[in-house]
Amino acid sequence: MNAAAGLDFAGLDLADIPDRIQTEVQRAIQRSIKGVEYFSSSGPSLGSTPKDILHVRGTMNLYHYRPMSDEIYRVPILIVMATTNRGYILDLVPGQSFIEFLLKRGYDVYMLDWSAPKPEEKRLAMEDYVLDFIPDCVRRVQADSGETEITVIGYCFGGVLSLLYGSIFNDGPMKNLICFTTPIDFREMKLFQNFSDRRYFDVDHLVDSVGNVPPEMILSSFEMLRPASRAAGQVQLWENIWNDEFVKSYRMFDRWATDTLPLAGEYFRAITKDLMWDNKLYNDAMSVGGRKADISRIKVPILHAVAEHDHIVPYDAAKPLIQKIGSSDKEEVMLKGGHVSLVAGANAIKRLWPKLDSWLGGRSI
Amino acid sequence: MADKGNDPVAIWQNMIGEMEKGFNAFANKAMESPQFSKAMNQAGGVTAGAQKQLGDFMEKYLLTMNLPSRAQMVSMAERLQSIEGQLNEIKALLHQVHGNAAGPESGHTGAPKPPRTKRPPSPGGEQK
Numbered sequence: 001m002n003a004a005a006g007l008d009f010a011g012l013d014l015a016d017i018p019d020r021i022q023t024e025v026q027r028a029i030q031r032s033i034k035g036v037e038y039f040s041s042s043g044p045s046l047g048s049t050p051k052d053i054l055h056v057r058g059t060m061n062l063y064h065y066r067p068m069s070d071e072i073y074r075v076p077i078l079i080v081m082a083t084t085n086r087g088y089i090l091d092l093v094p095g096q097s098f099i100e101f102l103l104k105r106g107y108d109v110y111m112l113d114w115s116a117p118k119p120e121e122k123r124l125a126m127e128d129y130v131l132d133f134i135p136d137c138v139r140r141v142q143a144d145s146g147e148t149e150i151t152v153i154g155y156c157f158g159g160v161l162s163l164l165y166g167s168i169f170n171d172g173p174m175k176n177l178i179c180f181t182t183p184i185d186f187r188e189m190k191l192f193q194n195f196s197d198r199r200y201f202d203v204d205h206l207v208d209s210v211g212n213v214p215p216e217m218i219l220s221s222f223e224m225l226r227p228a229s230r231a232a233g234q235v236q237l238w239e240n241i242w243n244d245e246f247v248k249s250y251r252m253f254d255r256w257a258t259d260t261l262p263l264a265g266e267y268f269r270a271i272t273k274d275l276m277w278d279n280k281l282y283n284d285a286m287s288v289g290g291r292k293a294d295i296s297r298i299k300v301p302i303l304h305a306v307a308e309h310d311h312i313v314p315y316d317a318a319k320p321l322i323q324k325i326g327s328s329d330k331e332e333v334m335l336k337g338g339h340v341s342l343v344a345g346a347n348a349i350k351r352l353w354p355k356l357d358s359w360l361g362g363r364s365i
Numbered sequence: 366m367a368d369k370g371n372d373p374v375a376i377w378q379n380m381i382g383e384m385e386k387g388f389n390a391f392a393n394k395a396m397e398s399p400q401f402s403k404a405m406n407q408a409g410g411v412t413a414g415a416q417k418q419l420g421d422f423m424e425k426y427l428l429t430m431n432l433p434s435r436a437q438m439v440s441m442a443e444r445l446q447s448i449e450g451q452l453n454e455i456k457a458l459l460h461q462v463h464g465n466a467a468g469p470e471s472g473h474t475g476a477p478k479p480p481r482t483k484r485p486p487s488p489g490g491e492q493k
Contacts, residue, residue, distance in 0.1 A: 024374070052460075056453055058446070067479050074481040106483040118442065147481070194397055200406040217409075227392045232385035239378065361485030 047088030
C-alpha cells in the first residue's frame with residue numbers, strides 16, 4: 001500500500017498523484033500522435049442522410065430525404081434553412097442528425113437549402129426569397145408528396161423567411177409552423193444593431209461596391225459577438241485532442257460555423273434597412289414586393305424553440321414572436337444551450353428533438 | 366480522488382473558461398459604443414472601396430493579357446448552370462416515368478412510397 005495513501009495536501013489526495021501524472025503523460029503522448037492525425041486527415045463526412053435533389057435553381061436547392069419508416073405521417077415537412085449557413089447542421093452524422101431523427105420517427109422531410117449566390121445573383125431581393133423560392137418549393141413538395149398541406153420549419157433567419165411567407169400566404173397551404181431561434185425585435189440584437197448603426201454603416205456603398213456581401217464579412221460579424229471564443233476553442237481542442245469524440249464534435253461544428261455563405265446584395269440591403277434599421281417586422285410595417293407581411297395574420301399552430309444562452313439571437317429579440325402571432329394554438333419552449341446546440345448536438349438530441357416530435361406528431365395526420 | 370477545486374488541470378481549464386467569458390464580456394461592452402461602430406464602419410468602407418478598385422483594375426488587366434473576362438466566365442458559368450438545371454429536370458422526368466411504370470405509389474427514386482397512414486403513439490405508448 002502506498003505510504004502516502006489517505007494523506008491530504010491542500011485538498012489534493014497524495015495517493016492520486018502518481019495516477020494523475022501517468023494519465024497526463026499518456027494524454028501528452030496521445031496529443032502528439034493525434035495532433036499529427038488531426039492535420040493529416042479530413043473531418044467526418046457531414047450531411048450524408050440519403051436524399052434526392054428535387055430542384056436546383058441558382059442559390060436555391062430543394063432536397064427530399066428518403067423515408068426511413070414503413071409508414072409516414074400524412075403532412076410532409078419543408079425545412080427552410082437560414083440563408084447565411086448550410087443545411088447540414090441539421091444532418092451532421094448518423095446518430096446526431098435531426099433529419100435522420102425525423103425520418104425514423106415517420107416524417108416525410110424536404111429541405112430548402114442554399115448555395116452561395118453567384119455574382120450575377122446580387123440582385124436577388126427579399127421578394128425573390130419570400131414570393132418566389134419558398135412558394136416554388138412548396139408547390140414542388142405538394143406535387144411530389146401528393147399532399148396539399150405542409151409543415152414549415154424555419155431555422156434562425158429561415159424562420160424569418162417562413163414567417164414572412166406564412167403572413168402573406170395565410171390562406172394555406174402551411175398547416176403548422178415551427179421556428180427555431182427566430183428574431184422578431186431586431187432592436188434587441190444589440191451588437192448587430194451597433195455594427196449596422198445607420199449613422200456610420202453605409203449599406204448602399206457596401207452593396208454597390210461588392211455586389212454580394214462576402215462570407216468573410218458575415219463570419220467576422222458572428223465571431224465578433226464572442227471574440228475570445230475561437231482562441232479558447234483552439235486551446236480546448238489541444239487539451240482534448242486525445243479524445244476522439246471531442247475532436248469529431250469540434251471538427252463538425254467548426255466546419256459548419258466557418259462554412260458561411262455570402263448574402264445576395266439587394267437581400268442584404270433589405271435586411272439592413274427594413275429589419276435592422278426600421279424594425280418593420282416588430283412594428284407591423286413589413287411588406288415584401290408590395291404585399292403586407294403582418295405576422296398577426298398567421299393562424300396556424302406554431303411552436304417556437306428558443307435557447308437560453310443564445311448570443312446570436314438573444315431571447316429578448318425572439319420573445320415577441322409568440323406574443324404577436326395570430327395563432328391560438330401557440331407554444332414557446334426555452335431550452336438550455338446556445339444558438340447552434342439548440343438544434344444540433346447532445347442537448348438537442350435530449351431536449352429539442354423529442355419535444356418537437358411530441359408536438360408535431362398529432363398535428364401531422 | 367482529488368478535489369476538483371485543487372486539481373491543477375481543472376484549475377487551468379476553469380481559468381481558460383473564465384478568461385474567455387471575461388474577455389468576451391469586456392469586448393462586447395466596448396463594441397456597444399458608437400465610437401466602435403464609427404471606427405469599424407470607416408475601416409469597412411475603406412476596404413469595400415479598395416476591393417471595388419482592385420476588381421476594376423483586375424478586369425482591365427485580364428483584358429490586356431487577352432484572358433477571358435469575368436463577364437465571359439460568368440456567362441459560361443450561367444450556361445453550365447442552365448445545362449445542369451436541364452439535366453436535373455430530365456432526371457426528375459425520368460424518375461417520374463420510371464415511377465409511373467413501377468406503380469402510382471412510387472416516389473421519384475422509383476422506390477415504393479410508404480403509406481401516409483402513421484398516427485402518433487398513444488400517450489405512454491411505444492413509439493412505432
